[in-house]
Amino acid sequence: MDRDFISVLLIILQLIYLEGILSIDNAAVLGAMVSHLPRHDPIPWPRFLRFLQRPIHRLLGGQRPAALKVGLLGAYLGRGSMLFIATWVIQNRWLLLLGGLYLIKLAVDHLGETPAEARAAAAEARGEPLPKMGRTFWSVVLAVELADLAFSLDNVVAAVALSREFWVVMTGVALGIVTMRFAAGIFVYLIERYPVLEAAAYLLVLSIGLGLIVEDAFAWFGYHVRPSDVQRFLISFSILVLTLWYGRSAAFQRLGRRLIWLKRALGYVDLLFIYILKPLSWAVAGLAVLFRAVAQMIPGFRPQAADPAEQALQPKANPGADE
Secondary structure, rough: OOHHHHHHHHHHHHHHEEEEHHHHHHHHHHHHOOOOOOOOOOOOOOHHHHHHHHHHHHHHOOOHHHHHHHHHHHHHHHHHHHHHHHHHHHHHHHHHHHHHHHHHHHHHHHHHOOOOHHHHHHHOOOOOOOOOOOOHHHHHHHHHHHHHHHHHHHHHHHHHOOOOOHHHHHHHHHHHHHHHHHHHHHHHHHHHHHHHHHHHHHHHHHHHHHHHHHHHHHHOOOOOOOOOOOHHHHHHHHHHHHHHHHHOOHHHHHHOOOOHHHHHHHHHEEOOOOOOHHHHHHHHHHHHHHHHHHHHHHHHHHHOOOOOHHHOOOOOOOOOOOO
């Protein structure tokens, strides 16, 4: 057998393994982010896009499977685009810094507890009624795509470091993403059975985000600090095992209650991110208002009554169900 073929085959196998290991964290986060969405409810489209509801529902399914599939597509596009600019990404360390900061923001948003959330938890403990809160389908999809982009930075840099042949790297990354997709579906199922795994997913995100920032900080001073594949796997595996142990150990949970200050500290970090990103959120809100105003001016996009076939896709309200 040709030696070059064997060499390429070995590189591809290494890339599949590498991307599979690196994508476990991405899959865990993807599964955790979509686990709160309803499984069978159709995607809530704006009125002027409601004609898409029926064909998209047939293609993607309900909100949860649709978000998973969109997340997979975003992972492909993110890693594909990163591959085209991989050399530029490696040379511009600030991109890794931004990716690390976003992952930290994503983690503290779920692991931390702001003062407002602490008051809401206390009110719930007293039995007071609370307003229903939850992330909408589109906010989850946006968060999933941003997470895919941040993970793409880390994964593609590692892949390019292993092989400089573009098509070889592309093949390995694509196969690795398929592995991630199946891992994400399994993780959704596990979260339903073991809810504590959701916290494990965001602890993984926090560790990866901190790792990217530490790597970038040392790179500025000419040092290359990056954990090996085995070390990364052991870190991820240890976090998962310790989190499951916490969910089953009363002694471990008593220790965790003594660390409530850490949860509140992460909440204040989350508030800091929120205040820093306020101008960006205002800009996005302004663009949304402008888009709706323009849509109202276009005859074909004016709000119309829903088609009976589309109404059939909507979940029927049950007056006797508990709110």
